[in-house]
Amino acid sequence: MSGHDYLLYGSERYALPILQPMADALLRQGHRVHAWFVEGAAGLSLPAPVRDIGLREAVALRPRAVFSASNEVPGFVSGAKVQLFHGFNVQKRDDARGHFRIRGLFDLYCTQGPATTRPFRELQQRLGHFAVVETGWPKLDPLFRDDGGQAARMRAAADGRPVVLSGSTFTERLSAAPHLLPVIADEIARGRFYWLLTLHPKCPPALFDSYRVLAGANACFVEPEQLVTAERAADVLVADTSSIVSEMLAQAKPVVTFRNRAPKPHMLDFTDPAALPAMLDQAFAPDEALRARISAYADEIHPYRDGLSSERVIEATEALLAGRLGALKRKPLAAAWRNLQIRHALGYWGPGA
Template identity: 70%
Template sequence: MSDYLLFATERYALPILQPLAQALHEAGHTAHAWFADGAAGAALPAPARMLEPGRAGLRAAVALKPRAVFSAANWVPPFVAGAKVQLFHGFNVEKRADARGHFRVRGLFDLYCTQGPATTAPFRELAARAGHFAVVETGWPKLDPLFRDDDGASAALRAPAGARPVAMFASTFTERLSAAPHLFEAIAAQVARGDRYWLLTLHPKCAPDLFERYRALAGANAAFVETEQLIAAQRAADVLVADTTSVVSEFVVQRKPVATFRNRAPKPHMIDFADPAELEARLAQAFAPTPQLQAAIDTYADAIHPYRDGLSSQRVIAATGDLLDGTLGRLRGKPLSSWWRELQIRRDLGYWGPGA
């Protein structure tokens, strides 16, 4: 049995780490979790073992000397022992330039577990140049529950719909990209009509007043879904209405249609629109996709996440084992910039213990 550490800085990381915690348990390992920043008050259910929040938990994480640290954030405490494994907190939805966004390399990780060919190829090019990290395409642990039994969670979310089709709404927190303020009235009108059932969710960082408005729509024709229920909601819904959130890519992996509002980088698999008055027409398209649209959806899904077996967590564990066993080759030392980042992280966390 080996000890592993799960690390997160936001609540939205929990659905990424939970399938991995379960897979570690099934393989006979122990998954411990220590969360910082926006995830500091959150917890994973058993079998994960939660460490205390704050500095006490951080000291426990250091003392644990885990075999590896799995991070669903864009950084990781480098002074905790073990291989540092990047799991990503979302798909590349082109919110930012590559150098600042999905493909930014910070010199903190030993292994990048990529989601599909669309991200594997760029990271392998970066690895060839940098030499201090390995890349293995594993699929994304967060999506494992999309493709296996979820103990009725998705069925329970869909049950109130009866025979009605189910639409889901999700929105990013980035103010300039968020559809939530613009589509509220149109979605409220849809909910009031009642011919479709709605599952509504927002990014945890969205403004509190938006949460209040969307929660108020819950009733016979709609339900508000918390972050921890996101995967079950995606399974339950037939179509998605969204913006530039990475939920778009997660949903499309199921080969289901998406209508996007002012997406930053619209693609052929999206039904993009700019006027809230178009919502009904775009929904009609989504509920009856053309063969051309369905083909574009299938092609995109295969590029970003071709795995439909629900076993990405197991592949992450295997890739980490290969890294530790030396199967992935010898890595160069970390760049000097990583030492500066470590000092910044120690300062931010208030930790100047062993190795400082």
């Protein structure tokens, strides 16, 4: 039988739009693709022919590689462990606790652009137990490929009006959603723009309810799995310290941020909810200086606009398996302890890799 077995791993609902482009690329190359979803992603699935499997099937599969859209990956499953990341580095936490935390679980980090590649390569040179290849982020592949008209269909309800995407992180101290709800509701009622409303999957159910009821002639609610299509369809983003900010900026689109933890010149940041209408006016008429800052930032975080990041991840994984990325040092002792914790969390004490 031609092709290899590959495993996609996710622990939260947001893993699906990251892993789907990987599944598509692997299937195009004639491989067999399996998905294992746990914790917050348990019960979810990717469309056939991807096979959804459980813990013991994942162990028995002995995949060639495991592609993870989580901070972790079970060490007792065979294959190269490849980190795809579940978001951009938006500085929600300091580097040691956030995006650049090394847990000793991965063999390969597939970075999104120079802004993440440089720090990970410095860590690679110091630690030596993983490789780093800049590939771009699979989640963004659909932003830069033919989407079969999905974004155009989502925009159709706007009836020619500008389109605003509103999103928010789940971190309570950083979330804009509760603060901006009244003014967004007022803007939707005015009908100047058409709104695409979404929230991080881990936001409270009551907040989801509050935003869902705003749907109507001037707005619709977008489920997390439709987020990439919404990003493609929208002209401007309203958010906070969510990684969706970087996803929009990667398309060179203006973003309005509410109390961003680390506001930058390429953002239009504000602190008073009442200022939102004026900030939107500015976003829809950006000056040349702002456009230049956005473009420069997009090149730093994700310069790949060919929709082929998933293919580069596969190529990098093959290079790792063939030894072309150099020999890796042994994983640190802390990794063994973390793997024991993962076994305990998953309730598995059988044999493994």
